[in-house]
Amino acid sequence: MKSFLQGRSWLLFSFATFLILPHSAFAAENAKLLDLTSHWVGYVSIFLFVVAYALVIVEEEIHMRKSKPVMVAAGVIWGLIALIYAQQPDSEYHHTAGLMIRHNLEEYGELLLFLLAAMTYINTMGERGVFNSLRAWLINRGFSLRSIFWITGLFAFFISPVADNLTTALLMATVVMAVGGTNIKFVSVACINIVVAANAGGAFSPFGDITTLMVWQKGVVEFQEFFKLFIPSVVNWFIPAFLMSLAIKNGQPQANSDAAELKEGAFVVIGLFLVTITMAVCAHNFLHLPPVIGMMTGLGLLKLYGYTLK
Secondary structure, three states: OHHHHHHHHHHHHHHHHHHHOHHHHOOOOOOOOOOOOOOHHHHHHHHHHHHHHHHHHOHHHHOOOOHHHHHHHHHHHHHHHHHHHHOOOOHHHOOHHHHHHHHHHHHHHHHHHHHHHHHHHHHHHHHOOHHHHHHHHHHHOOOOHHHHHHHHHHHHHHHOOOOOHHHHHHHHHHHHHHHHOOOHHHHHHHHHHHHHHHHHHHOOOOOOOHHHHHHHHHOOOOHHHHHHHHHHHHHHHHHHHHHHHOOOOOOOOOOOOOOOOOOOOHHHHHHHHHHHHHHHHHHHHOOOOOHHHHHHHHHHHHHHHHHHHO
């Protein structure tokens, strides 16, 4: 439930971000554009953008979800832009703002449905005990603290390209907190390592982060081109990890009897998730269809399998 609520907040935030950035809509066909970079509305839009994202940055301090200020700023910015276009004597400008917003909504719709399918698979694997089993296995293997540091970082690096980096970081962080217990120094350093690894690993895959997903769906970067970032991603994780590992003593964690059991169908769900990702990639690369088609088809397969389980 917690991951679902966090995902919902990120979907609202990404929706508002799509709307607050008019430049992404400039590719809309039949849209006659004005250069507003030196217009007063351009400066006001920048000011509103900065204020909205300043509130996003201090979210933890003011306890207001990041989606709220960004959605308000997006509405005001688009309203001001539409007002300028509506005041133009040439009627061809009057519908430009609407065309650009609809173009943005089309792109966001693809992103929303893609993430809906991916999040459903992640939540289903969590419900089937996949992540709990992985956590219990890591805890009960008797690794040293330094080994746990490197293993959780390595897992975060390679899980985040398939799952999203937020889910990966939360999963691995529960492992180090369970292992570290009251060892605050180890928990802090290991969690920082996990966040760095999850973000670095998510950079060489379209599925690792909402940003890479948008770039891939937009067609700016092809699927196979992401893997050129693998070596830079490894470097970006390994160097900070090596420096942080020097601060960890090679001791043994406290004994833990944590146990978890895979529920029926867990491996089938994992297999369906891999098939779904394959369909999304093939739909985009070979059939020239939006990747969301493959993801939604895979979501349908998951629902059919869920029906057989019931």
